[in-house]
Amino acid sequence: MFSNPDSEERWGKLDRPLRRVLPRSLLGRSMLIVLIPLLVTQAIVLVLFYGTYLNVVSRRLSDGITGEISLVISMLERTPEADRREELLKDAAARTQLQFVFHPHATLRREGTNHVLGPIDDDFERALKQGLGRPFFVDWSAAPETVRVSIGLPDGMLDVLTPHKRLSIGPIWMFLAWAFSSSAFLFLIAGLFMRNQVRAIRRLAEAAELFGLGRDEGAIRPQGAREVRQAAIAFNRMQERVNRFVAQRTAVLAGVSHDLRTPLTRLRLSMAMLPTKGMIRAEDIQPDVHDMVADIEDMERLIGSYLSFARGEGAEKPVLTDIRALIEDVAVAARRAGGRVLSVEGKEGVEVPVRPDALKRALTNLADNARRHGGAMRFSLWEGERRIEITVEDDGGGIPADRRKTLLEIGSSGNNGGTGLGLTIVRDIIHAHGGTIRLLESPLGGLSVLLSLPK
Known part of the structure; x- marks a missing residue:
């Protein structure tokens, strides 16, 4: 398959700013790989649970209270006598856990609601509009833990005091705290495991760096996952082979240098024992001897340099x-x-x-x-x-x-x-x-x- 240069160029433009944001260490990137799916999973759970299940429960609670209020209003309209209305409201309060107060000849001064904090108010307002068909006002701050619903009737106004717990589905913060605390706990455990794995890789990298600097610390102990252990074992074998090769080369160079010094020493002694008088004139032989001695000295310095070179990478x-x-x-x-x-x-x-x-x-x-x-x-x-x-x-x-x-x-x-x-x-x-x-x-x-x- 052939790669598309245009697509590679576009990916490079997107990849460069992404690399500036992403962590550079292996531990950071590993933890990011764990964190992103965890956050996505928690977000999906919150959306599905809070956005679906909690909304359904909230609507059902609002519909239930609205139905009870509608039933009481219907019974009041069929009972015009004042004394019977009082008994009816007391009986309804005992059965529904709601408090009913009827104000004859009173009028409703405002409509709607004074609460804008969440879906509970929206669900309750929607249920009252659909179930009553009458003007109303929902006061969420009338009394602690109580919601007052004022409903306009043809001959007066009915106040309904509803316990807040009958509309609320429980403190959502407890669910959020449990979700995020469990995620943080799992993330911490994953971080501890990943740190142990990365520590083994870091030790292998440090050992390789020290060996490259000539600081041989010996074989490293294989740790971590199976692949990391295999890499450590391979590094130990490589280190052993390199050390063996260096030792062999050092021994060879030292042996060659030593063997060459022996004949050079004999040549120097022979040159020193050459006769300076005889058939050949002394003035003719002395310059030649001087040049040969200088060549022997150069060769000895060369051999000394080879030997020093060999010792320089020795043990x-x-x-x-x-x-x-x-x-x-x-x-x-x-x-x-x-x-x-x-x-x-x-x-x-x-x-x-x-x-x-x-x-x-x-x-x-x-x-x-x-x-x-x-x-x-x-x-x-x-x-x-x-x-x-x-x-x-x-x-x-x-x-x-x-x-x-x-x-x-x-x-x-x-x-x-x-x-x-x-x-x-x-x-x-x-x-x-x-x-x-x-x-x-x-x-x-x-x-x-x-x-x-x-x-």
Whole structure:
């Protein structure tokens, strides 16, 4: 089936404002899925019960009282004697629970009703109009819990005092309170169950985030629904396979580096034992020996970089580390190696969970690059709410802006004694911590390397 671009565009226009209103969390959306059907169900129940059943009951109560009043009026019209009318009204009051008072020669001054609060008044007024056929006035405030109905007759006026409970169908607020309280109770129970399910998903997400930052907390305990447990089990298996792969690669690289160092050491010893006198003149052999020794040193630095690269993603665990103290140690080592450290700036006592040896190796590589390309360097530390930033600046020749991204992808150029893996090691160590690295222009005139790490 082919999708219609116009319909997708229209749906996108409707979906965007809807997403702004809807909650973003899984718990919020799950509770909304529970709440909307619950409210719709309660609304339907209220409409059907209150709008149908209660109205029917109210009309029947009004029709019943109207019928009793109509019967009494009919009997009064057939009994013109005053004494017999008194007895008739007393007997009717005893049988109908209504109070009747007849006012001879009185007239009705107003008609209608003074109550506009609900369907009970409308039903009662409608029943009186249909059942009596005479002018009347309904006074809902004549006495507490009593409704007075004044009816105009040809020879006077009849007052009928009706108990309010005979017209009312009970306090509707009790029904509403019961309906909404039960809905709130069920919603609370659903929220507790959904919170437990979402908590398992949140723990899985936190474990995946920590593992991505290089903070291996071990296997997580499967919890929640069956699908969430399956996801947790799959995550544990993936974590185990990744750790096994990293350990195997580290062992292979370390073994290769160690095996290569043995023949290089023998070559260095052989070069040192070469005769400088004999059939070949010493001045001819010395430059060649010097070049070969320099090549061997470069190869040893290359192997050392591979070994450092392998150790950088090894089994070192993140620990809470004083970043300012670690930078100070790197600065002291850079001074001993011949570099000129202008300053170490930043707040003291900033502690972040990192792999201290790996991070120190990354900063040492940056300090070595600054020492080789410039000579002067400056370290700075900045602490934010959720991350820290470490900046290493030098006064060297810098790197053109169009080459900085490529340089991070393939490593340093290898000039001035570089091994080709300096920036690659730094990049991978920072990425293993869940951070980022940027190459910028330094205020000192050279290169500025900005390292951003999560707290």
